[in-house]
Amino acid sequence: MSEELKPTASNEDQPAQTWFSSWFDTPYYHILYKDRNYREAQVFMDNLTHYLNLPEQAKVLDLACGKGRHSIYLNQLGFDVLGADLSENSIAEASKNTNDTLHFEVHDMREPFEKKYDAIFNLFTSFGYFENEEDNLTTLKAIKESLSEYGFAVIDFMNVTQVLNTLVPEETKTVDGIDFHLKRYLKDGHICKDIIFSDNGQDFHYTEKVKALTLQDFETMMEEAGIYLLDIFGDYKLKKFYKNESERLIMIFK
Structure with missing residues (x-):
């Protein structure tokens, strides 16, 4: 399973929580995926920006930006960037890098933005984790609605076929002295990963x-949705998409 997911999460020791209020708002999410x-x-x-031929100072939205590392890089490329994420902790961290052409805000991706953007990037499998599947549409x-008239959007998703063909059912990753026990499986049309670990005498279980x-x-x-799919790529070098082999499913649309 792709190691960059920002999905549904729950801690079994706590009351049921929605996907956005748990796992990737914890420090452990960032520890596990630090490498x-x-x-x-x-x-x-x-x-991507070269392919889209974005003009200088184009307005770019990094949707589900996490702590803003990619927003910062896009800003260094010369773009006027807004990084948006539902995690208040991540946005608080990202906002330390704010400047005249780089801003961050807490935002639910199901809601359109008031401003229009020349490009909207939804990167590294930051889609498809809603409990209600209608929320994907x-x-x-x-x-x-958030794109300018000539704007482009990009969704970079896992290639499900390739992921399922290469799924590692169980493994243990040790990061910063914490043993993360990982179990991966397909259930009810979802690719799931159980993450089980202990820290400071406390047990944790996220999914x-x-x-x-x-x-x-x-x-x-x-x-x-009335969206026009322009192009499809299968990896970060923008090579052709092959259903059974490509690592990624990268879709360009407007």
């Missing part, structure tokens, strides 16, 4: 849960 390949991510954004419509959306699923939703 992500950010250089690869920057190469992806270099390729609602999010697509909100993205469409990531992402809808196993295929290209066909996205095409159906986009048609309903």
